[in-house]
Amino acid sequence: MVMNRKCIIRLSRYKNALKRLKSLGFVKVFSGNLADAAGVTSSQVRKDFSLFGITGNRRGGYRVDELIERISLILGKNELQKVVIVGMGNIGKALMRYRGFEAGGIKVLAGFDIDPAKYNKLAEIPILPLEDFREFVQSQGVKIAILAVPDVSAHHVSEVIISAGIKGILNFAPIQLRGADDVVVSSINLEVELENLIYFVNAGAKTEPEIEA
Amino acid sequence: MVMNRKCIIRLSRYKNALKRLKSLGFVKVFSGNLADAAGVTSSQVRKDFSLFGITGNRRGGYRVDELIERISLILGKNELQKVVIVGMGNIGKALMRYRGFEAGGIKVLAGFDIDPAKYNKLAEIPILPLEDFREFVQSQGVKIAILAVPDVSAHHVSEVIISAGIKGILNFAPIQLRGADDVVVSSINLEVELENLIYFVNAGAKTEPEIEA
DNA sequence: GTTTTATTGCCTTAGTTTTCACAATAATTT
DNA sequence: AAATTATTGTGAAAACTAAGGCAATAAAAC
Ligand SMILES: NC(=O)c1ccc[n+]([C@@H]2O[C@H](COP(=O)([O-])OP(=O)(O)OC[C@H]3O[C@@H](n4cnc5c(N)ncnc54)[C@H](O)[C@@H]3O)[C@@H](O)[C@H]2O)c1
Ligand SMILES: NC(=O)c1ccc[n+]([C@@H]2O[C@H](COP(=O)([O-])OP(=O)(O)OC[C@H]3O[C@@H](n4cnc5c(N)ncnc54)[C@H](O)[C@@H]3O)[C@@H](O)[C@H]2O)c1
Numbered sequence A, B: 001m002v003m004n005r006k007c008i009i010r011l012s013r014y015k016n017a018l019k020r021l022k023s024l025g026f027v028k029v030f031s032g033n034l035a036d037a038a039g040v041t042s043s044q045v046r047k048d049f050s051l052f053g054i055t056g057n058r059r060g061g062y063r064v065d066e067l068i069e070r071i072s073l074i075l076g077k078n079e080l081q082k083v084v085i086v087g088m089g090n091i092g093k094a095l096m097r098y099r100g101f102e103a104g105g106i107k108v109l110a111g112f113d114i115d116p117a118k119y120n121k122l123a124e125i126p127i128l129p130l131e132d133f134r135e136f137v138q139s140q141g142v143k144i145a146i147l148a149v150p151d152v153s154a155h156h157v158s159e160v161i162i163s164a165g166i167k168g169i170l171n172f173a174p175i176q177l178r179g180a181d182d183v184v185v186s187s188i189n190l191e192v193e194l195e196n197l198i199y200f201v202n203a204g205a206k207t208e209p210e211i212e213a
Numbered sequence C: 001g002t003t004t005t006a007t008t009g010c011c012t013t014a015g016t017t018t019t020c021a022c023a024a025t026a027a028t029t030t
Numbered sequence D: 001a002a003a004t005t006a007t008t009g010t011g012a013a014a015a016c017t018a019a020g021g022c023a024a025t026a027a028a029a030c
Helices: A005-023 A031-038 A042-051 A064-074 A090-097 A130-140 A151-163 A190-202 B004-023 B031-038 B040-053 B064-074 B089-098 B130-140 B150-162 B189-202
Strands: A083-084 A107-112 A127-129 A144-147 A166-172 A184-187 B081-086 B108-115 B125-129 B143-145 B169-173 B182-185
Touching: A005 A031, A005 A042, A005 A064, A005 B189, A031 A090, A031 B089, A064 B081, A083 A130, A083 B189, A090 B064, A090 B089, A107 B189, A127 A130, A130 A151, A130 B064, A144 A151, A144 B031, A144 B089, A144 B189, A166 B064, A166 B189, A184 B189, A190 B081, A190 B143, A190 B182, B004 B031, B004 B040, B004 B064, B031 B040, B031 B189, B040 B064, B081 B130, B089 B125, B108 B130, B108 B189, B125 B130, B130 B150
Parallel strands: A083 A107, A083 A144, A107 A127, A144 A166, A166 A184, B081 B108, B081 B143, B108 B125, B143 B169, B169 B182
Antiparallel strands: none
16 A cells, blocks of 8 residues: 555646546557656656556557546545535635536535534535534545634544544644544645745745645 | 755744744743644754754753744745735635734735626725736735636636746646746645545555645 | 567666764753 | 753764666567
């Protein structure tokens, strides 16, 4: 099992690049094509593939369809991935309104909040009270939650959702969540992102740091 | 000049941790305290500090105020950092409404769009037509822009804002922006983030990959 | 069907980042 | 004021990641 995050991110990029190439009519690709499209070196592509046991055809490259299939399987994209959003404020609502996830096989099933003014149980994507969280995710088998509550609530809410069975959290609150051992927490801290950018801009960075995700 | 992105991210985290520690009454810290608070090792802390020439007092640790001051200076937080947002849709509006940036010395000066229905030139943070972009950022000396336009427009808009003098872009569109040599581009691709999370959750990740920003 | 050519797969080398280990030394104790 | 103790600062080692190089080999050309 490959546990290198950078490598998994590249896999996502390969997948996106392959979809573009496919839409351009490509049936086969060489590691070099894919490398150019994804912005890496061809040996990197081949090395990544070898880590996942993906093989091509010497002198014949890789079949695009097969590659997309294989990578999607590795990323769990062969089945619909169900997620929920906790915290229906600025960020939570923006994410819920976004229609781009479904094309990638990610389905937002519901939103949760503690403010009754936000509830809307009859909407296409319902907004439910946090009290209903446990029952909902357990009956629906949801493992992934997006956490978009105020920073002061974030730690408490993370405990609540973990105890309900959530195994992966995409956290937007600017705090350091300490999940349980079998819970993966991924944080997006926009202020830290901006600070980074500011540093490298002020540094007059000639070498752009590869910054993704 | 340290060009290691991970190191700069840690610096942001140290700063945040130090502010928490300060609010708890700490006047001095040891590398171990800070390491615990930021979720790294103490040698990492000391090594990072040595890269930036930050020194403490053998056996006496570091003075909290001095550290915050020093790190803020390195991150450019000693002066107000001006940013603009391009694309006043779901994400753009959410970011504009967020009040948390100002506490960290980041000020959103304006938003830009091409949809006249979005314009609001008189608001506290005005929303202006994209045509006004060049004049605005040049007169205000803005170097950083947040790009939140649809993916099909993103490449074009990035060229427009770079030609207007933008040197750092925080990009939310799920495309690979190729900026000019002296422009730093940082991308946040939420679908890639979720794919990552899904992979590690399905992998039953025992070792959480350190995922920040 | 043989030769040539292009590309994979993987072994090796290089580069980067983190951790270790310990001498130097400032605060504390005796 | 001498001895002890705890912590820094940093060079060296280890671990991790990416790049380079090339034998194996499948496709294409002849
Ligand atoms: N909006 C941004 O652009 C932005 C930028 C950077 C970071 N963030 C972070 O993202 C998080 C969300 O930001 P926002 O602007 O959307 O906040 P917000 O205040 O607009 O929304 C927070 C929502 O969470 C709900 N909530 C509060 N406590 C809750 C609880 N215990 N359980 C469930 N729901 C609860 C509130 O009712 C509200 O609807 C915050 O931690 C913020 O620091 C936001
Ligand atoms: N909303 C999300 O949760 C989400 C999640 C993942 C990725 N994204 C990405 O973020 C970007 C923005 O998403 P969104 O949901 O806010 O989109 P949106 O459609 O809600 O908003 C886009 C805004 O950009 C404006 N716009 C279009 N072309 C423009 C141009 N040439 N110049 C200036 N403004 C222009 C539109 O008028 C609109 O106001 C998209 O690329 C999307 O793929 C969004």
